[in-house]
Structures are given as C-alpha cells and as structure tokens.
Amino acid sequence: MEILVINCGSSSLKFQFIDSDSENVLAKGLCERIGMEGSSITYESIKCKKNTEKTAMPTHNEAIAAVIKALTDECTGVISDMSRVQAVGHRVVHGGEYFSKSSIVTEEVINKIEACNYLAPLHNPANIIGIKACMEIMKDTPNVVVFDTAFHQTMPEEAYLYGLPRKYYDENKIRRYGFHGTSHSFVSKRVAEIMNRPLEEIKTIVCHLGNGASICAVSGGKSVDTSMGLTPLAGVMMGTRSGDIDPGILEVIGNIEHKNISEVISILNKESGIAGLSEVSSDFRDISKAIDDGNQNAASAFDAYVHSVVRFVGAYVAVMNGVDAIVFTAGVGENNSAVREAVCSHLEYLGITLDKEANSRKGEEVMISTLDSKVKVYVVPTNEELAIARETAGLLK
Ligand code: ADP
Secondary structure: OOOEEEEEEEOEEEEEEOOOOOEEEEEEEEEEEOOOOEEEEEEOOOOOEEEEEEEOOOOOOHHHHHHHHHOOOOOOOOOOOHHHOEEEEEOOOOOOOOOOOOOOOOHHHHHHHHHHHHOOOOHHHHHHHHHHHHHOOOOOOOEEEEEHHHHHOOOOOHHHOOOOOOHHOOOOOOOOOOHHHHHHHHHHHHHHHHHOOHHHEEEEEEEEEOEEEEEEEEOEEEEEEEEOOOOOOOOOOOOOOOOOOOOOHHHHHHHHOOHHHHHHHHHHHHHHHHHHOOOOOOHHHHHHHHHHHHHHHHHHHHHHHHHHHEEEHHHHHHHHHHOOEEEEEHHHHHHHHHHHHHHHOOOHHOOEEEEEHOOOOOOOOOOOOOOOOOEEEEOOOOHHHHHEEEEHHHHHH
16 A cells, blocks of 8 residues: 655644555655745655755645655656555644544544644644645545554553642643654564564563653553653653753743743753753764763763663663563664663663673664673664554555
C-alpha cells in the first residue's frame, strides 16, 4: 500500500510517501512558512536529490496541493496520479482519553480531536487543519490518525493522576498523558524482536532522547509510566525545554521578570533545558564541541541532563520492580555515545556493563552492553513515519 504520512504543524508540514509493503520511503520533504511570506517546499525522492522551491502557500490546502504536485511531477514524482495515494496517515499530538489506538478518520473522530484542543492548543488545531486539507483535496482517500498519546493510555491510574484537587481530573481531565507514544511503541516492539523474547514477558525502559525527550517504562508491551505529562514540557531536561521543575518557580520567575504565566511557560519551553543552562546551544553536537573546548557551562549542562535521565531510569526500574532492557533512541540517544556512557555509568548496580566499542557506533541498531551484562542495553533507531505507515496500512487492511 502506498501511504502518505503527514506531520502537520501550525506553519509547517512534514511528509513521507512510503510503500508499506516494502517499507521503502519513495519521497519525503517539508513545507515551511505556510501562511507567511516566503513559503517553500523541500522535496527529495528516489528519482531526485533534495531541492527547495519557493511556492505560495497561504493555507495548508496549497501545501497539500504542492506535495501532490511534487509526488506526481513528470521528472521528480514517484506516482503517475493522485489516485495512487492509497491512504494518508496523520500524526496527531493529543488524543486525550478518547483514543487508546489509531483510528480511521470520521466526522466523530475529528470532533473528538477538536475536543482535545484545549490540552494541546499549539498542535491539535494544526493537525486538524492538515486532516481537513487532505480530505478536501483527496476526496476518496481514507485518512488515519495516529496519536502521540495513545500508547500511554494503558498507564494505571496511580501513574497518571496528579496530586491535585480531584475535580481537575474529574471535570477537566487534567492528568499525565505522555507523548512520543509512536516511538516508544515502535522501539519497545523492536527490542523484543532483537532479544527474541515475547513482548508480553519483558520489561523495557525506552529513552527517547531527541530535541524533545521522554522516557517510558514498558512492561509486557504496555506503557506503565512515562516522563512527559499533561504537556510535553514535563520530564527529563530537553534541548530547550526545562523538563520537571518545582512549580513554585513559575511565580518566582514571573515576579523577577514581570511576566505572566504564559510568558514564563514560554521561557520554560523555548529558553531552558540544555540551551538555557549551557548558554551555548540546544544541539548536543555543539555541546560536545564546547565541552572539548573547555566550556564549563556546557559541561555542567551535560551533567545535569544525564542526571535527569538517570533519575527517571532509576524510578522506572522501581515502578516495574525490575528491568530486562534499556534502550536509547532519537537524535541524541542514537548518536551521542557520551550521553549513553554517562547514563550507563550510573546503572552498574543493575549489573550493566557497557561494551565501549559497540557504544562508539552511531545511528545504528546495536547492543551496547556486554554479552554477560545482566540488563541488556541497546540503541534502536526510531522511525515514527514508518510506524504511522504501518498503523495506517494495518487499520485499512
Ligand atoms: P526532534 O525531537 O526534533 O525530532 P532529533 O531526534 O532529531 O530531534 O534530535 C536532535 C538532537 O539529536 C540534537 O541535539 C542533535 O545534536 C542530536 N543529533 C542528531 N544527529 C546527530 C548526529 N549525527 N551526531 C550527534 N548528534 C546528533
């Protein structure tokens, strides 16, 4: 089945066109500055190299039309006409308590996603715009929605309830939801395959460490706890997000800076984490270089980051009363051996021994613990687009 995978932001639209049978990516790209001056589409396919072209995209409809045009172009395209797009799989950030699985899009499904807008005001409305644009332009093509939150709907109540007045959960559904579910699900399934053990029997901790980062305790194939919360601001320290902090800090910083809560939250989202602490960059490549150059702030940001990861890994060993495998994934998890080594150096009490040679590899699927390590440690590259394509094909078969 040939599936268009769409990840729609408020002014951007990332896409991949995937043959779900061979699992090959036939084309991929990105539309940027939708609704603004200077919008463009970047596109590459099995028939052409990466190229960026300025294209007017006043709304997401024009962006979808530009994607279709590129996919069907005589030179760069990979399909003869639009009818070859057999389905569209959409990444949707927040499914609230409505969705514990992916769904085929109906009017009722759209209404429920809209009902979750208040939980993800920056993301869900953009996701809905993308879905509606596809429905408008490809009238006969089925659409499937795959949620970042769905995998975590198996968390038990004790893991998702916050210690707040109960009415906020009962009336407003304020609780932990967790994100990156597509990645945590994909990676934990793959680990069971690599270990050649039934998914139902193993306890895994997945460290998805990208720009955004979250950690998930997966027991028997189900998410039982995760570090992000109602929003993706919680949990481990991230590129520019603070992760968990004392909520009292909001008022203190607000008073210092004469800012309201939204403005302080913006500092926590955009100016904090590794970028804020290091005063160097949110990108771990820059951090590593700065550490090599003797930058103390970069070194202390690195240590605080590692500490925040170790804290969750330790907590999830306790939550699951044991662990069989720890897995690193996403940009930092897949590529930064120093972060992995530093995290694992705190886990010797679990009987983990690192294979330093294996750990020096980058971006590939590899076991980085020694054969006799009691708990196995892996790097498994994540692939959220492929996971969305698989879900979409699976639902429509
Ligand atoms: P996002 O959450 O935006 O998808 P990514 O998963 O791409 O983020 O992760 C971005 C982080 O991964 C950056 O800190 C970057 O330094 C790191 N990273 C990505 N590729 C590499 C690489 N080849 N070598 C080292 N670090 C990398």
